[in-house]
Amino acid sequence: MTHYDVIVIGGGPAGGAAAHVAAQAGLSVALIDKHKFPREKLCGGGFTGRSYRYYQEIFGAPIPEDIIITKHNVEFHAHGQELARIDGIPPIHMTMRRDMDAAIVGHALASGAVDLTGAAVETLDLDARKVGLKGGQHLTYRVLIGADGANSLVARTLYGEAFDHARIGFGLEIEAPAPAADAPVRIDFGAAEWGYGWNFPKAGSATIGIGGVHGRNPDMKAAMQRYLAKFDVAGTPKVKGAFLPFGDVRRWPGRAEVLLAGDAAGLVDPITGEGIAYAMKSGALAAEAAAEAIAANHPPRALTLYRQKLRPIHGAMFHARWIRQIIFGRPFRNTFVRAFRGSGTVRYQYLRLMAGEIEYPALAWATLKKVPSFVLRSATGR
Ligand SMILES: Cc1cc2nc3c(=O)[nH]c(=O)nc-3n(C[C@H](O)[C@H](O)[C@H](O)COP(=O)(O)OP(=O)(O)OC[C@H]3O[C@@H](n4cnc5c(N)ncnc54)[C@H](O)[C@@H]3O)c2cc1C
Known part of the structure; x- marks a missing residue:
């Protein structure tokens, strides 16, 4: 002993x-x-x-x-539409x-x-x-x-x-062939319920996956196949899964x-x-x-x-648990997507959050400040 x-x-x-x-x-x-x-x-x-x-x-x-490889460009998509491609972001690394x-x-x-x-x-x-x-x-x-x-x-x-x-998250991933050297980091809101999809370019491969709340994604394998169909994934690499607590x-x-x-x-x-x-x-x-x-x-x-x-x-x-209602919850998520598409400030704050420069309350505040103008625009049909 x-x-x-x-x-x-x-x-x-x-x-x-x-x-x-x-x-x-x-x-x-x-x-x-x-x-x-x-x-x-x-x-x-x-x-x-x-x-x-x-x-x-x-x-x-x-x-x-x-x-590591360090990326300075990112592409955001939501429910099949491109939201923004941003260059010169705070560095995000891949390992x-x-x-x-x-x-x-x-x-x-x-x-x-x-x-x-x-x-x-x-x-x-x-x-x-x-x-x-x-x-x-x-x-x-x-x-x-x-x-x-x-x-x-x-x-x-x-x-x-x-x-x-049922309450925690689950993710599925593949390791796909190496992307082009200038490939951006890609995030797809809506690729999974209460979660998202990602395509992370690495030195010798790209890690492509989706993750979301397990209990809200009864058929995550099908969602993964829909997500993979967006990419040219030669040789259909093996899909692996794990819980994200x-x-x-x-x-x-x-x-x-x-x-x-x-x-x-x-x-x-x-x-x-x-x-x-x-x-x-x-x-x-x-x-x-x-x-x-x-x-x-x-x-x-x-x-x-x-x-x-x-x-x-x-x-x-x-804070994140509370704010995810705004990002993923059905009543608010379109507002978040519109705020994200329409506001450089919201995008910038999201990127700063990913970079660890700010915490969630700053992002929530930037998003909520955009709500009245969207409500007004929908009401007036503009
Ligand atoms: C699909 C997916 C994608 C993710 N993507 C990201 C991402 O891009 N960025 C990010 O920041 N996070 C990401 N995460 C989350 C991240 O992987 C975890 O939060 C992180 O690995 C937690 O680290 P840990 O040290 O707590 O546990 P782990 O990294 O899981 O390490 C636990 C260790 O314990 C060992 N172990 C377990 N049981 C025993 C035992 N009985 N005896 C001895 N050893 C044991 C295991 O072998 C393992 O090495 C992702 C998770 C998943 C599932």
């Missing part, structure tokens, strides 16, 4: 950041993942300005240039998760986290603070960080199920010395589907809370400290 100050389950952006920050704080840390890295993870790989900033803050260096997650795990191991990748967690005894790995090895901890994704074993152990699948944020993510971070805590933006930035940030905050609770010799206080640190992210998630 080996003992660690902190055990982190999951080597994605949440777990990698948590293990890195905890190890840098001088704690003994085990980083467990069922996969060896590099490994694949279904994801659009859209790496926003927010992700870029958090990565640099947490790991002390920018994300390596050779694993492949295989490369990005390996870089993050590399940071954590270089900081001193013990490498237990390639070993799945099979048993958890939260009362005895004990983790059992496939193969029979057992480990104990003072603080456990569950960064084990949308189907988190830690969340299932705490709550019986990780999420209510948005819209079901856990207000108290964990219990005492057990903390949930990233997808396991439901920290995905319910409008844009952005999860990488919040995973890295929440992982780092969980590690900070763990370090403070251990320094105070009171590990069960970790959750209270973590929850205080999470307030700004929780605030952003709750």
